[in-house]
Amino acid sequence: xxxxxxxxxxxxxxxxxxxxxxxxxxxxxxxxxxxxxxxxxxxxxxxxxxxxxxxxxxxxxxxxxxxxxxxxxxxxxxxxxxxxxxxxxxxxxxxxxxxxxxxxxxxxx
Amino acid sequence: xxxxxxxxxxxxxxxxxxxxxxxxxxxxxxxxxxxxxxxxxxxxxxxxxxxxxxxxxxxxxxxxxxxxxxxxxxxxxxxxxxxxxxxxxxxxxxxxxxxxxxxxxxxxxxxxx
Numbered sequence: 001x002x003x004x005x006x007x008x009x010x011x012x013x014x015x016x017x018x019x020x021x022x023x024x025x026x027x028x029x030x031x032x033x034x035x036x037x038x039x040x041x042x043x044x045x046x047x048x049x050x051x052x053x054x055x056x057x058x059x060x061x062x063x064x065x066x067x068x069x070x071x072x073x074x075x076x077x078x079x080x081x082x083x084x085x086x087x088x089x090x091x092x093x094x095x096x097x098x099x100x101x102x103x104x105x106x107x108x109x
Numbered sequence: 110x111x112x113x114x115x116x117x118x119x120x121x122x123x124x125x126x127x128x129x130x131x132x133x134x135x136x137x138x139x140x141x142x143x144x145x146x147x148x149x150x151x152x153x154x155x156x157x158x159x160x161x162x163x164x165x166x167x168x169x170x171x172x173x174x175x176x177x178x179x180x181x182x183x184x185x186x187x188x189x190x191x192x193x194x195x196x197x198x199x200x201x202x203x204x205x206x207x208x209x210x211x212x213x214x215x216x217x218x219x220x221x222x
Contacts, residue, residue, distance in 0.1 A: 004151075032208050043200055043213040044152065088151055092208045095164050097142065099151035 001026050004091050006100035014108055019076040021103050023089030026070070032092035033065055035074045038102065039085045048074060079107045111135040113214035115201050121220045127189035130217045133182070134203030140164075142211060143176055143186050144200040152200055158184060159207065191221045 005024045013019045021035075032051050036044035048063040050056045050072065056063045062075040072091075076083055086102040114133040122128045134141050139160050144152035155174065157165040161181040169176065173192070178184040188195055198218050202211040 034210060036213075041218075043198075043216040046210055046212060049210050090211075095157070095159075095207045096154065097204075097208075097211055098154070099144075101149075101151040 002100075003027065003098045004089055004100035006087075006089050006103045008101060009104040010106045011103055012106045012108065013079050015079060015081060017079050017107075019079045019083065019105055019107070021074040021076070021087050021089075021105065023072045023074075023091075023100055024070055025072070025089075025091045025098075027091070027093045028067070028070065030067075030070075030091045030093040033063070033072045034090040034092070034097075035061075035063060035072075036088040036090060036099075037083075037085045038088055044088055076105075079105075081107050081109050083107050113201055113203050113212055115214035115217055117217055118215060119218045119220075121222060122191050124193055124221050125190040127187065128191050128219065129188075130186045130199050130201075130219075132184045132186070132201030132214060134184075134201070135212060138203035138205050138212075139181075140204045140207050140209075140211070141178060141184050142200075142202040142204075143184070144202065146198045146200055146216075148197075155186070164207075188219075191219075193221050195219060196221045 035048040038044045050063040064073045088102045089100040141158040143155045146152045156176045158178045202213045204211040
């Protein structure tokens with residue numbers, strides 16, 4: 001079992017729709033959770049961090065964390081073509097920061 | 110805005126040659142990471158520093174890779190000799206402390222021919 005799992009996609013949504021990206025992790029001791037956006041050929045860019053159960057909103061982005069289910073998600077409201085990228089989930093446990101393989105999101109005009 | 114600086118941005122080298130990458134983290138960030146990312150995959154940790162000390166280098170191929178952060182500030186990652194399979198993006202990231210947000214530099218795209 002991988003430490004951090006994501007569906008590789010692509011996830012295709014029309015412009016203006018809500019994109020829902022999901023991530024599961026294996027270690028119950030994980031303490032910090034992050035979402036990064038990575039455009040093709042570029043480095044990852046941090047877009048959200050979440051440390052406690054529940055929802056955290058920042059503009060069009062909402063991160064959701066459920067530690068009991070070992071599940072973290074990212075919702076993107078009013079998706080734009082510029083949101084088309086790979087979204088990486090990262091999980092912090094002990095002193096390590098482990099990344100998933102990413103989900104590719106395609107937003108069509 | 111503070112950024113993680115990396116150089117070079119691109120590097121083409123012949124197999125069996127030596128190559129080195131440099132990273133300057135955000136000022137005050139104690140934790141520094143070197144990741145390798147192969148196309149279509151997530152970043153994989155090569156080495157993690159806390160100040161000048163190595164915290165985790167379990168995935169670093171020590172027969173050919175080395176990393177240092179002598180004064181606990183900037184860091185160098187070296188490959189000698191380079192192999193074709195080393196072609197990848199090498200990413201440096203830093204965070205204020207372990208477990209907090211990590212910020213990435215622009216990366217070094219290495220091509221070994």
